[in-house]
Amino acid sequence: MAEEPQPKKWKGGEEQERSADDAMATRHKVWQAMAPFREGTRRPTPADIKRTTDKFFEANSSASVEKCKDALKELMTQTGCNKVADDALLNSAVAAMAPKDGTVNVPDFLLCWNNWMKLGERPRTALIVVDVQHDFIDGSLALRACDAKQDGAEVVPIINALHRTAPFDLVVITKDWHPRDHISFHPNLTQERLHSSETRNVKDIPLFAQVKLADGQTQTMWPAHCVQGSKGAELHKDLEVGNLDHTVVKGTNSMIDSYSAFFDNARKSKTPLSDLLRRYKIDDVYCCGLAYDREQQHECQ
Numbered sequence: 001m002a003e004e005p006q007p008k009k010w011k012g013g014e015e016q017e018r019s020a021d022d023a024m025a026t027r028h029k030v031w032q033a034m035a036p037f038r039e040g041t042r043r044p045t046p047a048d049i050k051r052t053t054d055k056f057f058e059a060n061s062s063a064s065v066e067k068c069k070d071a072l073k074e075l076m077t078q079t080g081c082n083k084v085a086d087d088a089l090l091n092s093a094v095a096a097m098a099p100k101d102g103t104v105n106v107p108d109f110l111l112c113w114n115n116w117m118k119l120g121e122r123p124r125t126a127l128i129v130v131d132v133q134h135d136f137i138d139g140s141l142a143l144r145a146c147d148a149k150q151d152g153a154e155v156v157p158i159i160n161a162l163h164r165t166a167p168f169d170l171v172v173i174t175k176d177w178h179p180r181d182h183i184s185f186h187p188n189l190t191q192e193r194l195h196s197s198e199t200r201n202v203k204d205i206p207l208f209a210q211v212k213l214a215d216g217q218t219q220t221m222w223p224a225h226c227v228q229g230s231k232g233a234e235l236h237k238d239l240e241v242g243n244l245d246h247t248v249v250k251g252t253n254s255m256i257d258s259y260s261a262f263f264d265n266a267r268k269s270k271t272p273l274s275d276l277l278r279r280y281k282i283d284d285v286y287c288c289g290l291a292y293d294r295e296q297q298h299e300c301q
C-alpha cells in the first residue's frame with residue numbers, strides 16, 4: 001500500500017516546524033489584521049528595516065517578545081499609517097514568528113515582515129510610459145520596419161486601459177527629444193565626430209552601424225528621429241495623457257545619446273525622473289511602451 005503523503009513542513013525558526021496549513025492560517029490572520037493599515041501607506045525601505053532591527057535586537061540576533069512588538073510598531077509607524085497597531089495584531093504577528101523561550105530571532109522577524117506583513121501594505125506605484133511617439137510607430141524608426149513587423153500602435157489601447165484602471169500614484173510619460181544636430185543621427189556623422197581609432201571613412205559607414213565616437217562612446221547611427229517640435233516626436237494621437245501626468249524628455253544634449261529616461265549613455269547627466277520617483281515616495285515602478293530592446297531594458301535596469 002502506498003504511504004500516506006506527509007503534509008509539507010514549514011520551518012519557522014531553527015528548531016520549530018509547523019505544517020504548511022498552520023503557516024497559511026497564521027499568514028491569513030496577520031493579513032486580515034493588517035487590513036486597516038493598507039490604505040495610504042508606504043513600504044519601509046530595506047534601510048528602515050535594518051535600522052529598526054539594529055535598535056531592538058540585541059547584538060542583532062534576538063529580541064524579547066515585547067521588544068519585537070515595539071519593533072513592529074516602529075515599522076508600521078514608518079509606513080505612514082496613522083492607526084495604532086493593537087495588541088491582538090501584534091500578538092498574532094509575533095506568534096507567527098515562532099518565538100522560542102520568549103525571544104524571536106532576526107531571520108524569523110524578517111521572514112514574517114517580508115512575507116506576510118508586507119502584503120498588508122499598499123506600495124506606492126509609478127507607471128512609466130516609454131517613448132510612445134510617432135517616429136517609433138509609423139515614422140523613421142517604426143517598429144513595423146523591424147524583423148517582427150509589429151505595429152507599435154497596438155500598445156496604445158493597452159496602455160490607456162492600464163492608465164485608466166490601475167491606481168498609480170505617479171504616471172510619467174517619457175519622450176525621446178533630440179535637437180536637429182544630434183550625434184545619433186546618421187546624416188549628422190562627420191569624420192571629426194569619429195574616434196581617432198576608427199579606420200572607416202565616414203562615407204562607408206551605413207545606417208544602423210555602430211561607430212566609436214570621439215569621446216570614446218560607442219554609438220549606433222540611427223536615422224533622424226524624434227526631432228524636438230517635429231511631427232515624429234509627438235506622442236501617438238490616441239495615447240491618453242492625464243492632467244497630472246509628468247513628462248520627462250531625454251536625449252536633449254546634441255553630443256550624447258540617452259537610451260535611459262534616467263541618465264545619458266555616459267551617465268554624466270540625469271533627467272528629473274529619479275527625483276520624481278523619490279519625491280512621490282514610489283516603491284514599485286511599472287514600465288510600458290515601445291522600443292523594448294533599447295529603451296525599456298535601460299529603464300528596468
Ligand SMILES: [Zn+2]
Pocket residue numbers: 176177178184225226251
Ligand atoms: Zn533617440
